[in-house]
Amino acid sequence: MPDRDADPLIVAISSRTLFDMEESHALFERQGIDAYADFQREHEDDVLRPGVAFPLVRKLLALNEGAPPEAPRVEVILISRNSADSGLRIFNSIAHHSLSIKRAAFSNGAPPFPYIRPFGADLFLSANAEDVSAALAAGVAAATLLPAIPPSRLAPHLRPDQLRIAFDGDAVIFDDEGERVSREGGLAAFAEHERSHAGEPLSGGPFRGFLDALHRLQKAFPVGQDAPIRTALVTARSVPAHERVIRTLREWGIRLDEALFLGGRPKGPFLEAFGADIFFDDSEHNILSARDHVTAGHVPHGVANR
Numbered sequence: 392m393p394d395r396d397a398d399p400l401i402v403a404i405s406s407r408t409l410f411d412m413e414e415s416h417a418l419f420e421r422q423g424i425d426a427y428a429d430f431q432r433e434h435e436d437d438v439l440r441p442g443v444a445f446p447l448v449r450k451l452l453a454l455n456e457g458a459p460p461e462a463p464r465v466e467v468i469l470i471s472r473n474s475a476d477s478g479l480r481i482f483n484s485i486a487h488h489s490l491s492i493k494r495a496a497f498s499n500g501a502p503p504f505p506y507i508r509p510f511g512a513d514l515f516l517s518a519n520a521e522d523v524s525a526a527l528a529a530g531v532a533a534a535t536l537l538p539a540i541p542p543s544r545l546a547p548h549l550r551p552d553q554l555r556i557a558f559d560g561d562a563v564i565f566d567d568e569g570e571r572v573s574r575e576g577g578l579a580a581f582a583e584h585e586r587s588h589a590g591e592p593l594s595g596g597p598f599r600g601f602l603d604a605l606h607r608l609q610k611a612f613p614v615g616q617d618a619p620i621r622t623a624l625v626t627a628r629s630v631p632a633h634e635r636v637i638r639t640l641r642e643w644g645i646r647l648d649e650a651l652f653l654g655g656r657p658k659g660p661f662l663e664a665f666g667a668d669i670f671f672d673d674s675e676h677n678i679l680s681a682r683d684h685v686t687a688g689h690v691p692h693g694v695a696n697r
Contacts (some may be wrong), residue, residue, distance in 0.1 A: 410439035534688030562673035562693030629654030
């Protein structure tokens with residue numbers, strides 16, 4: 392039975408990632424807020440097409456199947472720079488697609504990130520890099536979403552209803568200590584540093600809290616390949632730098648279903664083989680590789696983004 396006292400996983404998402412609003416956003420950039428608002432009102436009965444995060448949101452909300460309405464396992468909250476008036480088209484599209492999204496914040500052009508923490512969000516996904524950076528600075532896991540090019544194809548051996556999330560390690564799950572050592576002293580210095588500190592747990596990065604919340608959610612379901620959520624660590628680390636990662640996750644009591652230590656190989660093909668619905672990485676270089684295969688979220692944190 393569902394735990395009615397358990398905290399749900401809360402994901403805040405921008406309207407531009409939930410729906411394809413690039414046409415109207417381009418209008419806003421060309422002609423301003425008034426032209427944009429008029430356009431949305433004129434088209435408020437036209438259903439918006441799914442955006443880059445739409446499949447992810449569908450899978451997240453599907454995890455509520457069997458849970459009582461008053462105690463969902465997952466809650467998705469809409470965060471938008473629209474006004475409530477021009478946002479009526481968004482609400483109509485949510486209803487058309489039968490998405491169970493009940494809470495929203497419309498900031499009417501102002502930065503919306505201050506509302507993310509009061510909602511208790513574990514994760515914020517947006518197409519606006521400034522909002523993402525502000526959310527990270529406020530202590531919320533956040534990423535700028537970029538669509539796969541072309542849209543990813545599901546491998547035949549994977550379940551279409553299983554949610555698969557992949558993470559980079561350093562500067563995402565963990566802090567950027569390893570990346571700083573590597574940049575300052577090179578790969579040999581990094582390998583020696585990790586070998587000598589293998590017994591010391593890494594500090595948590597910006598996605599540590601989200602990983603904790605996701606792990607709590609996973610515990611509501613049976614363990615194994617048939618579980619509705621599957622996670623993976625996809626890192627450029629290799630032996631001997633793997634040991635510290637494994638010991639850190641053990642210290643945290645976190646289970647990641649799969650771990651890929653790639654030793655610098657391009658991540659994209661491995662992410663496609665894993666079937667990631669979304670991949671989070673701090674490196675823009677890795678994100679560009681991943682976009683050829685899966686939907687990717689850039690986490691602008693750590694030394695790689697300074």
